[in-house]
Amino acid sequence: MKKFFLEDLQNIINGNILNWNTNRPVELFVEQPDKPLLNCLYYLFDGCDDEDKLLKKLVECGATGVIIKAPHRLNIYKWKKFKIGVIEVEHLTESYLELAKVFRSQFNIPIIQVIGSSGKTTTKDMIGAVLNAGIPTLVGYNNYNAPSGVAYNLFSIRKYHRAAVLEVGMKGRGIMSLSSEMVKPNIGVLTSIQRAHLVSLGSIENIIEAKAEIFDYLDEAGLLIINGEDENCINFPIGRYKGKVLKYGFSDKFDLWASNIKYKNFKSYFRANGPGIEIDCILNTVGKYNIANALAAILVGLQLGLRKEDIKRGLSNFEPSSGRLKIYDGIKGTVLINDNFNANPDSTRQLLQEIPYFTDDKPLMLVLGDMERPDEEVRQYAKEVHFSIGEQLAQIKFDSLIAIGKWAKEYVRGAMSKGVPQSKMVYFETVEKAEKYFKSSIIPGSVIVFKASVYVPIRHLIRSLGVEY
Incomplete structure (x- = not known):
């Protein structure tokens, strides 16, 4: 690993050296709140609320120094005493990215x-x-x-x-x-x-x-x-x-x-x-x-x-990470499929195309939230893409749909336009309003698919069944 000394750092970032009363090199770059490491330069992105506690931690780990955004509020005398370097910069993130380029080059x-x-x-x-x-x-x-x-x-x-x-x-x-x-x-x-x-x-x-x-x-x-x-x-x-x-x-x-x-x-x-x-x-x-x-x-x-x-x-x-077609055992013999991490209209379409191939003819429950942000400026586009997904739902043999969010009503409208009975679908504005109905409507032995963007936290419905992920 390359050793970075003060002159190297000065050539990479435009910083004000407040203290460098140390002969330690820098080998690693660590950002707060990660644990400091031996010979690291510690980035204080969140500032410093407890200076004495931080200094103790840095000394114990053998850190070389810190980078902090100007204007600083540190007692530089303390940092000199413990021989921990301090560099102050105007643009913390920019310096972080510049150092990353140099670090990668080795x-x-x-x-x-x-x-x-x-x-x-x-x-x-x-x-x-x-x-x-x-x-x-x-x-x-x-x-x-x-x-x-x-x-x-x-x-x-x-x-x-x-x-x-x-x-x-x-x-x-x-x-x-x-x-x-x-x-x-x-x-x-x-x-x-x-x-x-x-x-x-x-x-x-x-x-x-x-x-x-x-x-x-x-x-x-x-x-x-x-x-x-x-x-x-x-x-x-x-x-x-x-x-x-x-x-x-x-x-x-x-x-x-x-x-x-x-x-x-x-x-x-x-x-x-x-x-x-x-x-x-x-x-x-x-x-x-x-x-x-x-x-x-x-x-x-x-x-x-x-x-x-x-x-x-x-x-x-390989094991899928949380929220990406992650499968859990649910109550009443159900199988829960959590696929709601960063969902968008096109990834939802892909999932709906595949569902019939892996449900093994078990009853299918769909819990779908909004796929676009709830801003009025995207109203027309959001309504169109959610309605279109609803139309696609008509091609799938599902037993119930719970639609949640500002635009999710369009799922119901789109599905109904293609002949899906309204009795198989229900709409709620929020997850909180949907929770009681969801838990009471679970079909024993069913596959329950959860899909939503970050704007609708349907993970709470999964957790309401006692599932941690």
Whole structure:
């Protein structure tokens, strides 16, 4: 690991050195409230409420110093006494991102950057499961995909890692560039292009352009992996990239494709096929789109030279994280499927298409919340997409629908327009108003699917059944 000294830090960040009465180098960068580490520079993003307590903690851990936003309120005499350095900066986040670029540059390991409108976290975790079956790999924490989260994950790379996989998100122009410049990926993975940011960016074309900013930083001697089945990924401007491009899907026109797909006991069984490749895989989740995510992970594993046995074992070790098609045993013999993390209209459509294949003819209950923010400025768009999802519901054999949220009434209206009896559906404005009805209406032995965006916290309904996740 590179040792950073005061002169190195001065060259990277524009800071005011308040104290550096220490000969310790900086090897790690840690942000509050994470635990300080030996020879770390500790970022005080939340300021300092208890200076003495913090100083004690830093001394015990052998930290080198802290970075704090100007104007500071520290007693610098105390920090000199305990030989803990203090640097004051005007722009705390900017300095954090600049340091992340330099920290990343010391690692000559393949770094995989996962982008897309949905499926990023699941794909990142699948890639991590596959690679860790063969080589020590850093897997980015949770869904930390904003620039500061990307920096946090880069700072988590250690000298024993032989690869790293991170997800990168974007909510507008310039964000993908900001993160990709830090990551400088060797392999890029594009999972999907959907309408998740349509309101802010205005069109699918603008969303594509915002994601295509990765090309400015993706290693030209590397690899771009694309979901060939996604109708918008097809329009991704791969002509700008001089490196290798591989596509995955469900037919032999792709570089890697899945066949022999079966679902049993909420697991997926499939065969991954390619030139000279056959891998029979088991995945601890369901849905065709998750099999697609697994294909991306397999391609990364093959690119980095993993054995087929390791790839197969790695995929079988994958466990979905909370809120992403996570399955729990519920009361009255029910099966609960929690898929409400960062839900959006298109990911909901994908789930509805797959539900009939893995419910095994059990009664089906749907608990659906809003998929767009409850702002009046998006009223027309929100009503249209929720009504459209309601129309799609008419194609599914379900026993009851509980619709919750500002726009969720459109689910009911859309389904009724296609002939679904109103008696099978009920609408509530809030989760609190829905809870009593939900618990009293549970069908014994049913599969209960929960899907909503962050704007409707239907996780409370799952917890009301005594399920912790």
